[in-house]
Amino acid sequence: MTLTLSQVAKTFPDGTRALNPTSLEIAEGEILSLLGPSGCGKTTLLRIIAGLEAADAGGTLSFNGEDVTRLPVERRKIGMVFQNYALFPNMSVRGNIGYGLKMAGLPRAEITARVEEVIALCRLQPYAERAITALSGGQRQRVALARAVAPRPRVLLLDEPLSALDAALRTDLRDELADLLRAVGITAVFVTHDQDEAMAIADRVAVMCMGNVLQVGAPEALYRQPADAFVARFVGNAMPLGGEIAGDRLLLDGAVLPLARPADGNTAWVRGEDIALDDAGPLPATVDAVTFLGTHYRIKLTTTGPAPLFALHHGHSAPRPGETVRLSIPPHAILTLPAAA
């Protein structure tokens, strides 16, 4: 199912403009993540797709070319997975998964067959008769997904489905969720404020800020060619270098860094993985703090720039706080971007 949004906007009755006119196309079987900080409008957009919120006049939403803008939620044939899963605790796994099919009045044999099919797809066979209260967080997540896809919805909407889990489990389950969504093969829209989650699960990510979709693209494209400084900060934690761009050089207080190409009028940004400790490097810095993180050190550095830089250092040892070091940044790793709006 292809999902098309054309100039969809939302102003709440109190005047809050939660979503500016937004146009997006989500391809059949594609998993799109809406990524952005709290309050940027991602839940509002998801609720408009669901039919839980009406879009402002002028916008249209269509499923495979059929205009569903005015269709009520119960007739849109969508599946939803919420933060807290909203499972029925006193029902078995099978009971939860079959619930929507029973409500839809499907024949018993058809319900049984579909429930078994979805149980197998979501690898829930060992737990089919268990009560929800006897399942782990990850197993509950799979049941919620199985229940949502059992009635064969046209699109699956997921609202921060991993946020109720602790950090270690979240990492395991985001990979599992990515696998399951692809196994189910459904068009899906996934809301998160966690960049790692968005990148791990989605085919494409829509980065949102203050009611606007700033950029839509595959995770690698967003990381390598962010459209502006907000996207670069939000996807991959780019940090401002300050200074002034003059043609193909970045002029900093006390250092000149070469750029890959001329970029006048822009601002310069760098990511932690691209900053190297290098005795022959052009940029002097003072070490403020060093954190050992197993695979690498995170080194907080002060330069003449507007904000501290955090370098990810993969060496076997690191300088100590208070030491003066020199840094180099390869020209292609200096992002030259329009300042955020």
Ligand SMILES: Nc1ncnc2c1ncn2[C@@H]1O[C@H](COP(=O)(O)OP(=O)(O)OP(=O)(O)O)[C@@H](O)[C@H]1O
């Ligand atoms: N019913 C409402 N009435 C007025 N304003 C609302 C309403 N619902 C949401 N808003 C406002 O609209 C804006 C977008 O909210 P939304 O819930 O879509 O953001 P979000 O990106 O999903 O944030 P979060 O990650 O915190 O859920 C916010 O400023 C919010 O306060």
